[in-house]
Amino acid sequence: MVTIKEIASAVGVSSATVSRVLNYDPTLSISTKKRQAIIETAEALNYATPRNRGRGAGAMQGLKFALVHFLQPAQELIDPYYVGVRLGIENRCQALKIEVVKVFHNGNLPEAAILQGASGVVAVGHHYGEEVHWLRRHSRHLVFADFAPDDDVDDSVMSDVSIAMNRLLDGVYGMGYRRIGFLGWIDAFRDKDDIHSERRCRAFIQWMTKAGLYDPELCMVEKLTPDSGYTLAKAMLSKPNPPKILVTCNDNMAIGAYRAIHEMGLRIPDDVAVASFNDIPVAQFLGPPLSTVKIPAEVIGETAVDLLVERLTGRDVAKKVILGTEMVWRGSTMARAAAPGA
Template identity: 80%
Template sequence: MVTIKEIASAVGVSSATVSRVLNYDPTLSISTRKRQAIIETAEALNYATPRNRNRAAAQAVGSGLKIALVHFLDPAQELADPYYVGVRLGIESRCQALNSDVVKVFLTGNTPEATILEGASGVVAVGHYYGDELEWLRRHSRHLVFADYAPAGDMEDTVLSDVSQAMIRLLEAVHAMGYRRIGFIGWIDAFYGPDNIHSERRCHTYIDWMTKTGLFDPELCLVDPMTPDSGYRLAKAMLSKPNPPKILITCNDNMALGAYRAINEMGLRIPDDVAVASFNDIPVAQFLGPPLSTVKIPAELIGETAVDLLVERLSGREVAKKVVFGTEIIWRASTPAPTGAANPAEHMVPASSASEVPG
């Protein structure tokens, strides 16, 4: 395998210069002739960057694999939630690039035959799994990766976004704009049940942050088991209270759609009477009237990375890995700053890079 040192010796430059040229460092000051000589020498010697070598290795490992995609939603439920469609498409596109076969399994209703998982090279599980379903996955999977979820423990690879940190940034931004009556509607995490209805990460973070700032009002935090009309019902209930919120944060964009409907039916205007912000940035968010402010979560990238983690496992990695992606707040017309406060654009939070944490 050709090294950077060998290329540097052939051209008569330092190894650092070769590395910066091959990695397209725009800050490097070097003549066009030298740059061309480095690139031509690297090509002549068939040099491959570490990134390309890793891609080639993944291609070799992934080719011909059979990967089971286990989904916690049935096809109709998934179709109603574009975020999870994005996660699945990321998995499928990465498998296609690696020439791997995908078998879809839906863990809704009756438990599928375990032989489907046992006959696969590995399993990518999309969504949240608890109790018997989680143990079933662990028992019958050769290698198991969770996409958009991290179960307790450090047994499996996981990939997800830090929605708790995103919620903190969102609350800090709207607070800086002058909002104090900040409402939240979300769902009950099925794992914790009726004894801990505020355990979902966004909800728990909302309560913690609002309590620390002295703004928490239990009347402004409503949750229930997720149903297609949860956003509509919860928003209507909250906005019917004597002292309703001036801004409503919903757990995801689907709930925001329901909230829009409730707000319109009540004769209220967005954002004049109540502003709205949400999570996921599904495609329709930018076309609502007014367009919806929302936290963008990289759904397809989560799916692609889950497949990459599985390939790493199949290549011999033994230590569990947790990949956490950053998020970005997309400010739109549903959340303008109140009169005299800062402009929302000044509080734009750029997406942070992904971090990898040993499991």
Template identity: 80%
Template structure:
């Protein structure tokens, strides 16, 4: 592999000058001709920067890799939630492209044999893990990356979207449309228990924003332990109120499906009687009547990025990395604007902490 010293000798400058040119140091005073000569010589000699060498090494590390994919949902539960199917497909497709083996492990109920994790090059854990389960994963994984979840602290690599921020942007947009009576239905995060039922990130963001805006009504924020009928049951209870909300925001698209059913059975119409907005943008969202407005979370990209983080670890990265992928609000017929004008709000920036 060619070195900076060799490039410097070929051009007739110091190694420090070559380094500063190749790292695009804006404070370096050098002629355009000399700068161009350094860059062209580096390209001719196939010089790779340390960052590009690390990326190449990471790609090479993927060949023959054995990845344990640990899922917090059972197969039947996952199939009922297309969002998590997308995360898994992202992991599998990235591993397939890298010619890496994937071994699926479902961490539901009793823990599987630890040797499955210990025999893998690394582990990608999909979903939320707490307490003993989290300790078990850390204890038996050579390298561990979380997909769609970031444990507290800075001990683990993770990739997810900031759904709290997405909720704030959704509320700001709906508020700008002229709506004030907004309701929310979601689920209780099992980790926090009955004393803190509003701990889920979207729910917490909803309560905080609505409170600051002077619009929060506790009776229009309903949560329960997640079941297949939660959306239908919670929407029925909320929309049975005499002063029901004008907009119903659901924690994910599966809850929105149940809410649609409740709305239609009650003889109401979307969006004339109640507008609906949600999260995830699963495939069926665009085929509802009317199509569902929803925050698109890049499920497959979350899975792909988790594998890339694992490859970086195998290539020698030691610093913990947390990647936050942007979200996009996809506006459809379930939340029309009062003025009838199209609205597009997106947060596509990728942030790395």
């Protein structure tokens, strides 16, 4: 496990500064450049996958791939999971000696010439509707990373968070938890008429309903903001019969939930447990360390590059690659819930 001291040494800052950045301390005054260096270094030092090592043979010099990100740079720093996806793309391209042109979201579609001048395009994150059609029109070869359109026209690589949610809920149920709350966001792009259309949320409702445990009062979603985890956790834990465990849509929301729990004078996991998704580097440094589903962000990025290379070497059938996830149990959940019906 990478340590805060190792990250601090690599960036040239104090361990306290690293800890405050990784815990999203809103009172810390630090430059965006330094914050980015800390987050990227934490992700890179955690990057232990062997696939991008020693695979430079057959390098494809002279190629250029465009990376089209659905987030703005500042938004990416708020969600380091996508830093991991991007680093996987960049590191794999570096191993193959492929140039990468990065295009972040700025509210408008990127210049078509950027896509047209690239040998292939990796679209990172959620792209919907006309944006997908636009990407297809201007890309020679296109692959989606951490997202898959509903059709089978393009290559894509992602993890199945619905399966992961089922595994997570199986685990907490086996520990004895029954009063289970969910904190998530509204995926208006997927279905503007259904506030519960986001895949983790939908899987949560289906699993809980089948188990006879679903309580609509314990399923809260809102338009995603940096404070969503905090505000939703505070609202849910203020209810007359609050849950004994909170399942959050991602680790960033879990960090906000931790803050709300601590402010309310509650203890994790004694009073309320927390489990989440992504396993960003900070998850292991929270107090207590966060139980979370590890989604292989870097490998998603690597695989997206490999899919483009396959296209360039002749494959003409679309592939949808689903990568496995791993449930990492840590101190934010008990090995066994405190009492039956918890």
